[in-house]
Amino acid sequence: MFKIVEKRLLAPDIWLMNVEAPRVAHSAQPGQFVIVRGPEDGERIPLTVADYDREKGTVSIVIQAVGASTRKIVAIGQGECLADFAGPLGQPSEFIHEDIESLRGKKFLFIAGGVGAAPVYPQVKWLHEHGIQADVIVGARNKDMLIIIDELRKIAGNLYISTDDGSEGFHGNVTALMKDLIDNRGKRYDEVVTIGPMIMMKFVALATKEYGIHTIASLNTLMIDGTGMCGACRVSIGGKMKFACVDGPEFDASLINFDEAMRRQGMYKNKEKIADHRCRIGRDQ
Amino acid sequence: MANKIPRVPVREQDPAVRATNFEEVCYGYNLEEARLEASRCLNCKKPQCVAHCPVSVKIPDFIAKVLEGDMAAAARIIAQDSLLPAVCGRVCPQEAQCEGSCVLGIKGEPVAIGKLERFVGDWELENGSKEKADIQSNGHKVAVIGSGPSGLACAADLAKLGYEVTVFEALHKLGGVLQYGIPEFRLPKDKVVSREIDKVSRLGVKFERDTIVGRTVTIDDLMDNEGFEAVFIGSGAGLPKFMGIPGENLNGVFSANEFLTRNNLMKAYEEDSDTPCYVGERSVVVGGGNVAMDAVRTAKRLGADAYIVYRRSEQELPARQEEVHHAKEEGINFRMLTNPIEILGNEEGWVTGIRCIRMELGEPDESGRRSPKAVPGSEFEIPCDTVIMSLGTSPNPLLASTTEGLQTTRWGGLIANDEGATTREGVFAGGDAVTGAATVILAMGAGRKAAAAIDEYIRNK
Ligand SMILES: Cc1cc2nc3c(=O)[nH]c(=O)nc-3n(C[C@H](O)[C@H](O)[C@H](O)COP(=O)(O)OP(=O)(O)OC[C@H]3O[C@@H](n4cnc5c(N)ncnc54)[C@H](O)[C@@H]3O)c2cc1C
Ligand code: FES
Numbered sequence A: 001m002f003k004i005v006e007k008r009l010l011a012p013d014i015w016l017m018n019v020e021a022p023r024v025a026h027s028a029q030p031g032q033f034v035i036v037r038g039p040e041d042g043e044r045i046p047l048t049v050a051d052y053d054r055e056k057g058t059v060s061i062v063i064q065a066v067g068a069s070t071r072k073i074v075a076i077g078q079g080e081c082l083a084d085f086a087g088p089l090g091q092p093s094e095f096i097h098e099d100i101e102s103l104r105g106k107k108f109l110f111i112a113g114g115v116g117a118a119p120v121y122p123q124v125k126w127l128h129e130h131g132i133q134a135d136v137i138v139g140a141r142n143k144d145m146l147i148i149i150d151e152l153r154k155i156a157g158n159l160y161i162s163t164d165d166g167s168e169g170f171h172g173n174v175t176a177l178m179k180d181l182i183d184n185r186g187k188r189y190d191e192v193v194t195i196g197p198m199i200m201m202k203f204v205a206l207a208t209k210e211y212g213i214h215t216i217a218s219l220n221t222l223m224i225d226g227t228g229m230c231g232a233c234r235v236s237i238g239g240k241m242k243f244a245c246v247d248g249p250e251f252d253a254s255l256i257n258f259d260e261a262m263r264r265q266g267m268y269k270n271k272e273k274i275a276d277h278r279c280r281i282g283r284d285q
Numbered sequence B: 001m002a003n004k005i006p007r008v009p010v011r012e013q014d015p016a017v018r019a020t021n022f023e024e025v026c027y028g029y030n031l032e033e034a035r036l037e038a039s040r041c042l043n044c045k046k047p048q049c050v051a052h053c054p055v056s057v058k059i060p061d062f063i064a065k066v067l068e069g070d071m072a073a074a075a076r077i078i079a080q081d082s083l084l085p086a087v088c089g090r091v092c093p094q095e096a097q098c099e100g101s102c103v104l105g106i107k108g109e110p111v112a113i114g115k116l117e118r119f120v121g122d123w124e125l126e127n128g129s130k131e132k133a134d135i136q137s138n139g140h141k142v143a144v145i146g147s148g149p150s151g152l153a154c155a156a157d158l159a160k161l162g163y164e165v166t167v168f169e170a171l172h173k174l175g176g177v178l179q180y181g182i183p184e185f186r187l188p189k190d191k192v193v194s195r196e197i198d199k200v201s202r203l204g205v206k207f208e209r210d211t212i213v214g215r216t217v218t219i220d221d222l223m224d225n226e227g228f229e230a231v232f233i234g235s236g237a238g239l240p241k242f243m244g245i246p247g248e249n250l251n252g253v254f255s256a257n258e259f260l261t262r263n264n265l266m267k268a269y270e271e272d273s274d275t276p277c278y279v280g281e282r283s284v285v286v287g288g289g290n291v292a293m294d295a296v297r298t299a300k301r302l303g304a305d306a307y308i309v310y311r312r313s314e315q316e317l318p319a320r321q322e323e324v325h326h327a328k329e330e331g332i333n334f335r336m337l338t339n340p341i342e343i344l345g346n347e348e349g350w351v352t353g354i355r356c357i358r359m360e361l362g363e364p365d366e367s368g369r370r371s372p373k374a375v376p377g378s379e380f381e382i383p384c385d386t387v388i389m390s391l392g393t394s395p396n397p398l399l400a401s402t403t404e405g406l407q408t409t410r411w412g413g414l415i416a417n418d419e420g421a422t423t424r425e426g427v428f429a430g431g432d433a434v435t436g437a438a439t440v441i442l443a444m445g446a447g448r449k450a451a452a453a454i455d456e457y458i459r460n461k
Helices: A022-027 A068-074 A100-104 A114-129 A149-155 A174-184 A198-211 A258-265 B031-038 B059-068 B071-079 B085-091 B113-127 B149-160 B189-201 B219-225 B256-264 B290-301 B321-329 B398-402 B440-459
Strands: A002-011 A014-020 A033-037 A045-053 A058-064 A084-089 A108-113 A135-140 A159-163 A191-195 A214-218 A234-237 A240-243 A250-252 B141-145 B164-168 B206-208 B228-233 B253-255 B282-286 B305-309 B333-335 B338-345 B351-364 B370-374 B380-383 B386-389 B427-429
Touching: A022 A045, A022 A058, A022 A084, A033 A058, A045 A068, A045 A084, A045 A114, A058 A068, A058 A114, A108 A114, A108 A174, A108 A198, A114 A135, A114 A149, A114 A191, A135 A149, A135 A174, A149 A159, A159 A174, A174 A198, A191 A198, A198 A214, A198 A258, A234 A250, A234 A258, B031 B059, B031 B113, B059 B071, B059 B113, B071 B085, B071 B113, B085 B113, B085 B189, B085 B440, B113 B189, B141 B149, B141 B219, B149 B164, B149 B189, B149 B228, B149 B440, B219 B228, B228 B440, B253 B256, B256 B290, B256 B386, B282 B290, B282 B380, B290 B305, B290 B321, B290 B386, B305 B338, B351 B386, B427 B440
Parallel strands: A108 A135, A108 A191, A135 A159, A191 A214, B141 B164, B141 B228, B164 B206, B228 B427, B253 B386, B282 B305, B282 B386, B305 B333
Antiparallel strands: A002 A014, A014 A058, A033 A045, A033 A084, A045 A058, A214 A250, A234 A240, B338 B351, B351 B370, B351 B380
């Protein structure tokens, strides 16, 4: 059992949970994820690590209640326990293995959409701690749905905000904002890291390809075990089959078959063609 | 003479009924049936059954106790060689081991050794002591990675010797394949698997679930910082294979591991499970092993018209005989000498069918196996909604890649000697992680051998 030591509402239906998991906190690196089960009979839900504190032995996750299982998780209160919290899983972000000097010579841009701001945080923080100021774009539907802005502002080089309705920052989507920065405001980037809805990452990748900027995207596929055992998370990377949970979740965005990944992600949505009522259709993810 | 009695039939759920539920197929013997069946054993001087049991269970001896009606004594005899009789009695390929070499089988039917073992195993789970074992600790700590049959067996033997054993398991439930792979209708989880694990807990073994060694903690951490003097790796062979044919990433194509994990570990077949599972109106399972049989029978129970597609002929099916027999009774369609070449889909990316080619068996090769060859021009399609790939599995590379000095074979199996010692000092391994996908009894046997080697290693350190 894993105790929720802190629980905060960040935006409508979006919660931050700080969870006591000493072993996970000890080993977690930027880019990795955990698998969480709320109640004892719950579904296994993959969530990217949003922060970790090795001393306190805690790991933060940010979770948006969008379906039956995520709603069950956010229904668990501060001081109560999550049934399971397994991780850290997947490969850490590539840059943590790079030579610091060569990293310092690079200009990073992180592009986050929606709850994607949460997993971007530990990456920007890691770079900040190593003396690298990365620029960050955070996009959301509207001003109320923006999360982790203050925290990011403290560690980012420049923080840019875009909202679909223009209620804060740039009026438009994150890709348009990135183009504006490069085309009109003289910004240059060597590396883009994008985390958010697949459709957003797909368009970011298409745009950065035009600029010839190397881009990494973090894939939130369907998963069960998260250890390479089931293949539910398989994606096509440069035409090769890869398992997002062990080979990823981060991949070179120019090689990702996003259309296939989106199609597979929605596999259990509105699936009515079932032979038997006992065979459940999915509501989450 | 005793052997004139025909093999006592075992009671089973009616095939038409059981094909719609997940309850156990086979009810097993009652005491009277078990004793009658036990009376058929000739108690051979040189028992072939023992020679052909991978862990040499003293079969005639325990059967003699069943005949006497002394189940406690029968259980004690089995326990000398096997930790999991209620499991092995249900899932061992008896026809290729003990029963396959029973002399009664030459002219008639062999003694139902598996069913008798199961009877004793179940009796023990029901009536055996539930007391916590009183074992004096010897102060030495050993870590076991994986809670499948090899890990459980290794942990139990070491605990009996006084070691302080912690089992680290990646998943949220214990038992390995017994929990996530083999379905409820063949191996009940609460009635059998959990209770076998409780037996190990009562020996004082600690379990840490949700711990992926290599990620959550490394073998080096365990040995250098947490005081574990030796490690046993029983991490199994869980990585699914795909065929590399077009269409494998279509919606509706699953590995058997995914399909079975959704249903066994996550109970997707139950009304109130949050984990989804889709099977469609027709489901095609590719493969012919136990895993394929489990997947196809699960698909059937979820309401699909279910098919097996296998590239060799029926004689070569690697599954247990009983499973093939049960599958046929339940109305599974078998398409032998058939190999998929492409999975077909619609514009939305969902499976609509599978394109196959007929095969014929060629001349035997050096190994004596007749290898299947495609018959040119014989392609045909089977329309279906889901395709479940059951083509075998291989060991997970995680531990080898995160542990200095741990070497693997070219196909990924950990290199270990007969006693289980790997290429890294103090680290032992056994079961599917070493052999590749094999059987419960072999994994259990390897765990026990390694326990003995670990004991010797620590005592001589
Ligand atoms: C569907 C199916 C049906 C089968 N039917 C039969 C049958 O009828 N008869 C038969 O004899 N055999 C059968 N088998 C094979 C048999 O189950 C295996 O040979 C046996 O379970 C192997 O045992 P093991 O202990 O080596 O590994 P497993 O049972 O695979 O257990 C390994 C455990 O280790 C855990 N693990 C892996 N990596 C790590 C890590 N890094 N850290 C922590 N934990 C880890 C896994 O989560 C798993 O729980 C079947 C297998 C399957 C999949
Ligand atoms: S989630 Fe099962 S293999 Fe990736």
